[in-house]
Amino acid sequence: MTITNEMIYEALNMFAFLAVELTLLFLLISYLVGVLQEYIPPSKIQSILSSKNGKGYIIAGFLGAITPFCSCSTILFLKGLLRAKAGFGTMMVFLFASPLLNPIIIGLFAVTFGLKVTLFYFIMAMGVSVIAGYSLEKLGFEKYIKPQAYIAPQTTSCASSCGTNAKPINKWRKIWNSTWSDFKKVLPYLIGGIAVGSMIYGFMPTEFVASIASENNPLAIPIAAVIGIPLYIRAEAVIPLSAALAAKGMGLGAVMALIIGSAGASLTEVVLLKSIFHNKMIIAFLTVILSMAIGSGFLYQLIF
Template sequence: MFDQTSVYNTLNMFAFLAIELSILFLVISYIVGILQEYIPPAKIQNILSSKNGKGYIVAGFLGAITPFCSCSTIPFLKGLIRAQAGFGTMMVFLFASPLLNPIIIGLFTVTFGWKVALFYFVMAMSVSVLAGYLLEKLGFEKHIKAEAYLEPKTAPKCCGSKPKPVNKWSKIWKSTWTDFKKVLPYLFGGIAIGSMIYGFMPAEFVAKFASSDNPFAIPVAAVIGIPLYIRAEAVIPLSAALAAKGMGLGAVMALIIGSAGASLTEVVLLKSIFKNQIIMAFLFIVIAMAISAGYLYSLVF
């Protein structure tokens, strides 16, 4: 039998997060759309083809300002491969793009505060750059499938074609609204689950199994984040609810990185480009990043 206070707290939390995060998503997505108007994919490919050391840093920041969904990241990555972009910079982009897009950083800032968001950004950026550099130096480029270099017969339209707008501002808004409608089920689903956890889950349960006192909470959170396939737009409000119930923020950090950094769907898509050696390295790095970020956060804060 549901307690009346729990129901009220659940509905109140859902309404608050739904309004706040929806507005935040639309505003940030529109700003990013403006940036992408002036940084077309062809220019990004040209920059990432650079052989100098700055390419790794540039790749990380380009990934940070390009919030691609899973269906558009892979075709873009294929374009980088066919453009002969540096392997290391491509891998930096692959790691950084889902982890560091402005929507995630914005949600992180609003939900957990700017210090936590800054820690997350620095950690994810540093590991992405280091991972890309090491994978190139270790010769993992040879594990790219030969067919990945071939030009497609027809250009795939992953996210669907858009009608020609009256001007570029309306074009950006239509793209923003289309993206928002696509993530709406994930966003509201995550908010709903998070609100129910906030309203109904006993704090003692979370404190016992996922508190900062449990040394295994962080690696477990990192590993389960990947098969859960919770988008960042959903996992952040869900994680906020878990944190409010007593889940250690180190475990929260690990869960967010694990779920945002990789997913089973992304792995399936990557298998069309990479051999198993790169796939395994990719998963290992995401899990290692999640675990190390979780433990480091617990030590620093």
């Protein structure tokens, strides 16, 4: 393949456009989420999820949408829910929904793929999360939680370690500091995804992508779902990457499966879950994510 000036221009133009757009979007939505979390603290979420009512499963899904940005950080909050004696079913809904439905992903989805695709993704992720959480509770999977997961770690007093002369920080500045800190952590993944996506958009032949991952290949969707998990591509990176693949001919069903597989689970998350769950629960967790990814891919392809 001969690289032309036009290819280089297209790649650089796509990189600049996505970098500016997604950076502004991330900062804006992250700050708004921080404001929301200021008024809905973790203790409030724990008390809501601890209640035994039929609405708890749906509430858990929506609460998961305003919590940490990736699958691994969700587990830290999950441990707090365990120690607060939250309901098992609602906790599982939270575990599935939190990394898939956070505002960053929804915002990137809407900007990149449009409202119709975003609505389909939201309904599928929310619906499967609620059904899976309810089903796992009814099937008695709560017994696969390790006893030590309920034990709270010892905490140290800030007064003894931080000093007493620290000045209070304005809450709006505190939210911005947290937003900027999150952005710096995500930035390498965001830039990496944009860079790879821009290179694919500018240099990869359309015919190559279409031949292996088009809607005509029945294996494209399950393969995309499976490879998303071990690759651990953060949503901030996989969405611009997927947009480039879609522009080159990758079927949107396979794109959907790749995003759900990579955002919903990862090898790192599985390792962290080992400290909470026995193997049967981890297998059930991975089965739900893969089923959601593959099912959403085929259903999208069928409907649209």
